[in-house]
Amino acid sequence: MQRFYMHVHNGFGSVLDEEGLMLLDIDAAVRCAIDNIRSIVGEEARSGCVDLRG
């Protein structure tokens, strides 16, 4: 297990991850990053304001 930090940079600015997540490997981290972004974009889509910049 390794600690991965998921920083988000987009048009709203940057949100740094100070805590990180313990994940098996880089493949798990990529899957996790995609899942995390989908969660945010999903809510943005519901609110009617999707930010794909950054």
Next chain:
Amino acid sequence: MIERHLMRLRARDTISAEEEAAIRSVITETREIGAHRTIVRAGTETTACTLLLDGLACRAKDMRDGQRQITELNVAGDFIDLHGFTLKRLDHSLLALTKVKVGVAPHDRVKELVEAFPHLGRVYWFSTNLDAAIHREWVLSLGRRTALGRLANLFCELQVRLGLVGLSDEGGYDLDLTQADLAECMGLTPVHVNRTLREMRERELLTFREGRVTIIDAAGLRKAAEFDPAYLYLERRAE
């Protein structure tokens, strides 16, 4: 040892000295359990109820792919699985989120207690009904609130519940949880929680840093959450 539990009960009802002594005698042993350990695994037949004396615990259900939904957070003074007294088998796990201290209340002792003191039977029936009310509020959050509304409601709820046992004040409270824990409570991802916390900070509602919740704008936070403490049944109804 069970002072927080008594504070919680006495916030809503009168508990006599005799009842207090009887409740104390129900706890046969105390155990310390490390953070992130399972206290009772889902599916287990239980013969005792677990009273949380110190720390944070939760009820949680797991998906096969590793996703976890926390269905209620428990604070010091809560019975984590009082419902196990009648259900006997838990459909969910009990997890320690921080290092915890728990008291063990064997079911046969609880049975003797509620038979000797029918009023306490009603007090504990109320307690499981209150858990159900909290679950309904979380269903509302998970189904209908935005990420910000979900977290705002959770922070409001915890301020009230921790306040009943002397662990919060108007300014905030200690909450030794990670963003991943909050994500598992509110059906979000850790990154989404992190971003939402930033939004709460920028809107000057609240900050959550290094295990401390600092409430900046209590009215604004409640408004963002549509928080109504009615579901926590805070009225005092002495019999």
